[in-house]
Amino acid sequence: MSHNTFGHLFRVTTWGESHGPAIGAVIDGCPPGLRFTLRDLQDQLDRRRPGSSRFVTQRREPDEVRVLSGVLPAEDDPEVMVATGTPIALQIENVDQRSKDYGEIARQYRPGHADYAYDVKYGLRDHRGGGRSSARETAMRVAAGALAAKVVPGLKVRGAIVKIGEKSIDRANWDWSVVDREDNPFFTPDAASIPVFETYLDAVRMEHDSVGAVIEVIAENVPAGLGAPLYGKLDAEIAAGLMSINAVKGVEIGDGFAAAALKGTENADEMRMGEDGRPVFAANHAGGVLGGISTGAPIVARFAVKPTSSILTPRRSIDRDGREVDVVTKGRHDPCVGIRAVPIGEAMVACAIADHYLRHRGQTGRI
Amino acid sequence: MSHNTFGHLFRVTTWGESHGPAIGAVIDGCPPGLRFTLRDLQDQLDRRRPGSSRFVTQRREPDEVRVLSGVLPAEDDPEVMVATGTPIALQIENVDQRSKDYGEIARQYRPGHADYAYDVKYGLRDHRGGGRSSARETAMRVAAGALAAKVVPGLKVRGAIVKIGEKSIDRANWDWSVVDREDNPFFTPDAASIPVFETYLDAVRMEHDSVGAVIEVIAENVPAGLGAPLYGKLDAEIAAGLMSINAVKGVEIGDGFAAAALKGTENADEMRMGEDGRPVFAANHAGGVLGGISTGAPIVARFAVKPTSSILTPRRSIDRDGREVDVVTKGRHDPCVGIRAVPIGEAMVACAIADHYLRHRGQTGRI
Amino acid sequence: MSHNTFGHLFRVTTWGESHGPAIGAVIDGCPPGLRFTLRDLQDQLDRRRPGSSRFVTQRREPDEVRVLSGVLPAEDDPEVMVATGTPIALQIENVDQRSKDYGEIARQYRPGHADYAYDVKYGLRDHRGGGRSSARETAMRVAAGALAAKVVPGLKVRGAIVKIGEKSIDRANWDWSVVDREDNPFFTPDAASIPVFETYLDAVRMEHDSVGAVIEVIAENVPAGLGAPLYGKLDAEIAAGLMSINAVKGVEIGDGFAAAALKGTENADEMRMGEDGRPVFAANHAGGVLGGISTGAPIVARFAVKPTSSILTPRRSIDRDGREVDVVTKGRHDPCVGIRAVPIGEAMVACAIADHYLRHRGQTGRI
């Protein structure tokens, strides 16, 4: 029910604004005995972290996560934390807040932002850095996703950029090892796209503009049987999770919108029996989910992120008093927020799968 | 939490399979005093009903809905029902079941269907007519949506087909009055597209094949302020609702995936003060939702439906015993299930908005 | 979240009023493969049924339950239904409604009833037979409880009256076989109490009065480990379930209020290792729950039912227009509604345990 919680049995509740003292998450329902290290969380947080290239915001956030509850040190290795089954509280201090950057726009409604909507809804708003809608909140999703991924044995969730603005990758070049390469600031799986994106985004930045992006997330080793036929469809919850990320405007599973143009004969993923006694699908138009339930094939989701709304080019708007104003959003902003959305998308997919794994086990006992 | 419930304060729980004695819904949380007639529900159900043209399944379902609880007759008009605030139970008998049609495929896994996934999940499945995944269930969504639309004063939710297979409408011809015209079996808003779709779908049917579709739903008169910044984003819940419909593989809000290719300067919906003292947006790339909260602009959602999986052309698959088989799905099936999805999409959007209307009122008291 | 739903993974949603066409329940989350017969449900319903003695209301309700969804006939026995894992819809027609009995009090606020509270809350109310608060709704709880009891292997939930008005049973005479004896209209486990209760209740009826009761429910074979430390304490959810029954005003676990007067040395249930390798508790002051989690000892709950508010003796009240009136509730009412609450209490305890069984399995995988 909560506006700030994701999941049902593996439940992630986040709190905090970019300009308060800290942000945090409470993860309730983690299976007892789950083992993890701070490093597991930190590695994912570091991937999402601002300041790692000139294509993302220059805010400096060390993003050091602390675990405040719900764990015991493992008897065999004090670096390892063991979940006790009670709520795991995660927390990150906010150390680089500079709230003065935002001062002048406290009364203006920035186009493309939720400023006006917040004011109507709440009668007031935290204008500092986007308040609750700040991209900062997504750090907690990433940390939670790192735990979620461990809930399902063998689960592997990886994401990549497939499009920035008008530039798409060449799927023929897809190479997962490229995604996290040091010289790749884009999470692209296509090495050839790196210089293309660099040139393109440099131009966008020069124009004081921004662009959107499309991200693809693929989850492998998802057991068949997770999900439910209707309102709890695995893909419906993945869609909700991805759409709950800031600035996301579209979500697809498998062939997604392209499926609408397919014939039924093309779209049917034919089955044969595999050598290991499990079915093999001749194709994966369905993206690993049929009737809301995982089939054992890789789960494929894509989501679209709109261009960063905070830009240095003036846009026309109004202020709280209804006066017409020109708005320029200073501060340190990503020319393409979609880039940093890659680990966030992975995290939401991992959380949805982990939640359904526990729900499936609860109802059926079949895992 | 439930796998079969949608919404939080305006809660719709559905039950039933296509081949059982009946299907039904329980609507909990309806505001007391809400007035409606059976006709209000029936009109929407009739729009969704199979058998209304050669392009949808020839199953005959009168779909007469009964209201079994939660209402009193209005003192001023006995045709009018008044919600008491307690659960409203809706029910439709299944009268045309012919379960023998499905007999031969009880042990086969139909490609593109959830048969295999059901078997893995539940250890058994109701093979008759898709069981719980039957399109029949959507009748209850439509009835619930008719109530939901009345919860928000002035709310107007309308949908239309914008694409069938490879054929798109011409948006320049958009005319809402065309959508429900007698001679329009497609819910298309473009009169010129009717003969095009007819010719196209006739060919598809002749080939024993099927195609997908894209539907657009527009909600007008949505008060600004509904939704929440993150996991309860209005668009996240609309996405979940639409993705929870059978065969839906993609969802967009506003410009959706196209937004990824826009510049920030283009995508920012500039604001000016309107004559009625409310802001006017120069464009609606955002689709009426910013930061998860409605802005007062029309809400625009689109969703993609995959081609009907039940086709007369044989596809290769396996059966429960792992034997390789060729599957042909006899029975009476839509060549494009997307057509009938139009009123279903409207219903899910109406339910998501009604739910957030009550949640907003609960938290803020500002309506 | 719903006002009309109990449970989280084993979810029971009920609907219906005593004077509508039917009442029903939707049970969502039932483990697939669960086998049951109509007889299993009907046997419990018959225990709760009005009209079985002169001490309960003379309304005639055959209470024949139908199962409308969520099951398949077992291949080995067509009498046996097998849960498919999708929602199980249960329904009972209302056949003896006589709504005219209630006509004259439509505008009066009956003391001890919720009439006034309903009017303030909803702005209107269904005055016929108590509307949603009718004891009739409890039939669906009993049917749901019959399913719940089957979810936990070996679970045995039994209830008994321990007090009617001022008359208590003698616990030294406790004999479970007495409870369902033909000549025992009271669910008392103490055969000696039967004539005492008869004489006592006859006098109460003659005086046009009513009395309350205390019921004890004991659940055996509850696995250790169900529940959670705080807001999901097994006893908190049992308490919520029992208190959600009409007219219940108090709930206890184990020694309950008497525990407040005990010393810590007395109240500690000392442990020894049993022959089967499981701990044995020297006493069960805790009622089978410590820290919110079951210990394997029998779960003991008690609840207090207030006297029937519908009595033939006039009470002073007001009507909707604020006029002072004397209210007499005609109609057919139980002199002690607590008697029929025995199977209802059993059902709520079974539902709470079944729900926690699935939740425990989901989170921990340890069952």
Added chain:
Amino acid sequence: MSHNTFGHLFRVTTWGESHGPAIGAVIDGCPPGLRFTLRDLQDQLDRRRPGSSRFVTQRREPDEVRVLSGVLPAEDDPEVMVATGTPIALQIENVDQRSKDYGEIARQYRPGHADYAYDVKYGLRDHRGGGRSSARETAMRVAAGALAAKVVPGLKVRGAIVKIGEKSIDRANWDWSVVDREDNPFFTPDAASIPVFETYLDAVRMEHDSVGAVIEVIAENVPAGLGAPLYGKLDAEIAAGLMSINAVKGVEIGDGFAAAALKGTENADEMRMGEDGRPVFAANHAGGVLGGISTGAPIVARFAVKPTSSILTPRRSIDRDGREVDVVTKGRHDPCVGIRAVPIGEAMVACAIADHYLRHRGQTGRI
């Protein structure tokens, strides 16, 4: 759904153990614009705080609460915080942990504690200070309750001890001003009971024993109409909230168990029209709730706390390896944990009422 969350629209999620670095709460759904000060929270926390007399544990916990999110400073008074409508994170550092006190009983199952149940449930447990079941968690309830009480205009929730062990107060002496008097370490409303309780509890302590208590909570100015007829009965949720407190074994509303012995003619709270146009109840046997809905009369709830299980007198038990042991719980423990439960009970009642206030407003719009 969460095991660690209370409420639906006004949602309190707590986390933390007594021996971790901190404890905290996330309050989601707080109405935007709600004004409060740190003092409001701290005053309640100070009432619950250990170390304030020799009758409660000598642990020293300054219990200084911090507000980490969800508020803005008021423009007119920087001491005042204004809720923004987003999650309010509260946190208290743990400063007096001394975990060595607990070392020797890490492998023993303390009678009356949840040690064994935890081990069976989770396969491991945090033995330090009761882990998640520590009374320390209740500090967050008290802080949340202080906010909850502000959600409902005019709401006044007060609690008092009515019984400690075998000693009851004299209700004829009830004086609310006595409860928080400096020289009253018992929250008793009966000044004459203070020396009686002192003598009694000193003797209990000398004997290395403990006793239970009964607490009564009264909520005034609760608007009529809050609650729902069945599973969302206001009293069912109050019961769940009170029963979710550590060591609580029984809950009553109004006359509670005593109502079972009343006649219907006695128990009916007769109504007359008051001078302010609102009904006046001649008595309040119902405790302010009829049919699950508040009537406007004061809400009266009572709950029983069992004797402290941590005592210095040895009790027989077993350890993790099944060996028989004698357990003595050293450390600093309350001879009567019930005393400190008074503000906790107030908090849970306030939270349940605030939650229903928002739910009622959401569904009906009638506040």
